[in-house]
Amino acid sequence: DAMVIQNPRYQVTQFGKPVTLSCSQTLNHNVMYWYQQKSSQAPKLLFHYYDKDFNNEADTPDNFQSRRPNTSFCFLDIRSPGLGDAAMYLCATSRGPPSLNTEAFFGQGTRLTVV
Amino acid sequence: GDSVTQMEGPVTLSEEAFLTINCTYTATGYPSLFWYVQYPGEGLQLLLKATKADDKGSNKGFEATYRKETTSFHLEKGSVQVSDSAVYFCALKDSGGSNYKLTFGKGTLLTVNP
Numbered sequence: 101d102a103m104v105i106q107n108p109r110y111q112v113t114q115f116g117k118p119v120t121l122s123c124s125q126t127l128n129h130n131v132m133y134w135y136q137q138k139s140s141q142a143p144k145l146l147f148h149y150y151d152k153d154f155n156n157e158a159d160t161p162d163n164f165q166s167r168r169p170n171t172s173f174c175f176l177d178i179r180s181p182g183l184g185d186a187a188m189y190l191c192a193t194s195r196g197p198p199s200l201n202t203e204a205f206f207g208q209g210t211r212l213t214v215v
Numbered sequence: 216g217d218s219v220t221q222m223e224g225p226v227t228l229s230e231e232a233f234l235t236i237n238c239t240y241t242a243t244g245y246p247s248l249f250w251y252v253q254y255p256g257e258g259l260q261l262l263l264k265a266t267k268a269d270d271k272g273s274n275k276g277f278e279a280t281y282r283k284e285t286t287s288f289h290l291e292k293g294s295v296q297v298s299d300s301a302v303y304f305c306a307l308k309d310s311g312g313s314n315y316k317l318t319f320g321k322g323t324l325l326t327v328n329p
Contacts, residue, residue, distance in 0.1 A: 142319035198315030201247035206258040
């Protein structure tokens with residue numbers, strides 16, 4: 101089945117140690133999103149790619165970066181994780197352009213713990 | 216800017232009870248509206264959607280009607296099951312302004328007891 105896959109499902113990292121989360125998709129969607137969801141809160145958009153164009157939300161900390169080497173893969177890099185970065189990270193895709201009112205398809209998420 | 220307001224949870228029901236979760240929105244353009252469901256420890260799954268006024272989205276016994284006059288998209292189900300226990304998020308994607316992203320409500324936790 102076509103889908104959005106995130107790895108790993110659970111990630112534990114040390115305070116200040118760089119960590120990378122990955123997302124792959126078989127839907128061939130040209131838009132990919134990264135959301136951060138803290139406990140009992142709504143998902144918050146960090147950034148998105150439209151093809152190779154990167155779009156950062158204004159309030160996304162510089163500590164968060166992303167790479168999209170090809171259509172299928174997208175990575176979230178946290179350069180120096182703090183305790184406040186512990187959250188569920190959700191990858192999503194949609195058929196673009198981003199302004200098209202199509203639904204987003206989400207992966208199962210990566211739960212990040214910072215120790 | 217765009218915003219979504221959902222009824223505060225948690226909501227606890229007995230099996231076969233009627234469910235309503237209220238959702239209202241503000242948007243600068245002509246949004247599409249969505250309900251997503253999140254089961255424990257999982258990502259979000261699309262439950263249903265509506266793209267224009269008076270459209271009704273439906274799936275798995277859940278329904279929601281896009282009401283432009285009241286800017287609402289309330290989720291209903293006639294008879295809930297234990298397996299419906301999850302967090303439900305109302306969301307919109309606008310045609311103007313920030314038209315590239317989903318804006319979510321805070322979510323409503325539903326627990327269905329046998």
